[in-house]
Amino acid sequence: MPASIILFDLTWAAPDCPPLFSRLNLNFGPARTGLVGRNGVGKTTLLKLIAGELCPRSGSVSVVDTLGVLRQTVQVNPDETVADLFGVTDALAVLNRAERGEATDEELADADWALEARVASALGRVGLETRPETLLTTLSGGQRTRAGLAALVFAEPDFLLLDEPTNNLDRDGREAVIELLAGWRSGAIVVSHDRELLETVDAIVELTTLGATRYGGNWSAYRALKTQELAAAKRDLADAEKRVADVARSAQVTAERHARKSRAGQRKGEKGGTPRIILGGMKDRSEDTSGGNARLAERRREEALEAASAARERIEILQPLTVRLPPTNLPANKTVLKLDAVTAGYEPDRPIVRELSVTVIGPERIAVTGPNGSGKTTLLALVTGQLSPWAGTVQVLTDFAVLDQRVSVLDPATTIRDNFLRINPRADEFACRTALARFMFRAEAALQTVSTLSGGQLLRAGLACVLGGATPPPLLILDEPTNHLNIDSIEAVEAGLRAYDGALLVVSHDESFLEAVGITRRLELQP
Known part of the structure; x- marks a missing residue:
């Protein structure tokens, strides 16, 4: 298979x-x-280098085919x-x-008499119903993303560069992008944390600091290989720890043997019969042997400890968070939330939520x-008290916590530790750090200022502060x-939520995430 894009040194x-990169x-x-890796590792930068928007410090980027970005x-x-x-625009004006x-x-x-049909076909492939004369400012962020993707399809490039194409899309939009990539038969590099989308690719490239x-x-397939890597790392750690123990045991046996010989020689010397010069030579050789054995034992110990440390680091990277x-x-039968015939909105005579009734009982998820515009954010605003209903009632019958995309429950100017102690005032230092x-x-990581955290770290810190107290809401x-x-951060969040035994109310278009956290019921809103 000939290479269309070559990155050299x-x-x-x-x-x-x-x-x-180096x-x-x-x-x-x-x-x-699919191009995956942790936030900040350089995935978007790599796409910009391929697209020619950035110049490398050294090395080269060779692109044979046409690109769509x-x-x-x-x-x-x-x-x-x-x-x-x-x-x-000009070609349509001619028509x-x-x-x-x-x-x-x-x-x-x-004149291109098939132009309008080709434009409509490209828009249809991404599930966007709009006309060419529509102003982009009248479209939502998700609709603009779909329009940009449709423009790429229309241009028929040899190679697609897609940077988080399903971000901010509703379920229909995500499915349109997934279907498009599944049917794409040319080259594509997709930066994404959308595991459903990544199921359609032919290969995964993992970008790390190394x-x-x-x-x-x-x-x-990628996750299966990573699981095998984790199992191999655990075997390597077990072997390395056994080697550490074996080296320590061997050193102890050698030291004890040498001590016995030294005591025997000393007793023989005390009995007499051996010239002093010979005794001196025996002592020197004994000390040389002892020193050599000690140096050899120390070198073996350092090598064994280094191998064990390397294995632990690999496991730290590969091991999913639990x-x-x-x-x-x-209690399973306790009502925690009840909305009864609620109608609400932001502009008079333009309700977003109409006659909505919902009851959440016990630890439901x-x-x-x-779709976008159906009132999901409005519903959360009603539940959290940020918005009052025009009609009907909203009852929240238990303590609750909210984690939005900005994790505004945390004070960005203070540390994770200080935020935890503020949110959990009865916790002592030991409980906080635990x-x-x-x-x-751990350790110094808890003293990071919230404003310096990446998106994944921020949400993980929010979960820690909200759910880590003696009694979570x-x-x-x-x-x-x-x-x-990034996907590592998503899986860390999923692990935290799987361990949570309370009720969950989650707005999300990410089906893989919803499945991973064990959703038990769906509330489908319509515009």
Whole structure:
């Protein structure tokens, strides 16, 4: 399979910063490749280098085919239309003049009579119902993402570069992107944390601070290989720890043997009969042997300890987070939330939620789903008291906590530790550090200022502070918790929520996440 994109000895760094990549070598052929890695490792930067938007410090980027690039956010001008995004505004204007009988003979000769149908087909492939003259500013963020993807499909590039294409999309939008990539038969590099989307790729490239590793197959195949790596690392650790014990035991046996010989020689010397010069030589040789044995034992001990440390580091990287939380003691038959015939909105005579009735009993796990604009955020605002209903009643009958995308429950100016003690005023220092350690904030990591945390660390810190106390709140409300998180962070959050025994109310379009946290019921809202 010929390579369409070749990265050779690629090194890149921001000014006055250490290299993000160093001597990176990769190639991409006409296949679909998922690019994964932790936040900040350089996935988006790598796409920009391939697209020619950044220049490497050293090394080279060779691109054989034409590229189509989808950004994380589609920036628009106030008067920009869908047709402008497709680059067909002038060509459509010619067709409009032709319909009115105003086109010149030259324009008629060059007119693309199938253009409108091709534009409509591209929009249809991403599930977007709109017209070419629609202003982009009138579309939601998710709709603009779909329009940008449709423009790429329309341009028919040889290679797609997609940066988080399903972020901010509702369920229909995500399914349209997943279906598009599943049917794409040319090359593509997809930066994504969407595991459902990554199931459609042919290979996974994992980017780390140490470089890049390619794994054949889709996301499930990649995870299976990573599981094998974890098992191998655990075997290596067991072997290394056994070696440490064996070296210590061998050193002890050698030392005891040497001590016995020394005592025997000393007794023999005390009895007399051996010339002093010979005794001196025996003593020197004994000391040399003892010193040599000690140095050899120390070298073997250091090698064994180094191997054990390396194995532990691999396990620390590969081992999924597991969390144990105190129980909420929420009874199975207790009503924690009740909405009765609620109608609400933000503008008079334009209700977003209409006659909605919902009851949450016991530790139910409810997913709030629906297309963009169906009222999911409005529902959370009603439950949390940020919005009052126009009609009907909202009753929250237990303590609750909210984690939104900004994790606003945390004070960004203080440390994780200080936030924990503020949210859990009865906790002492030991309980605080123990709880934070469960969420991988150990020792100095607990003293990080919240404003310096990545998105994944921020949400993990929020979970630690809210759920790590002696008695977590019986109701937890989450608003799109996986947006902008890398997959490691998502899986860490999933582990924390699986250990939580309270009620969950979750707004999310991420089906893999909803399945992982054990959703028991769905509330589907309609616009």
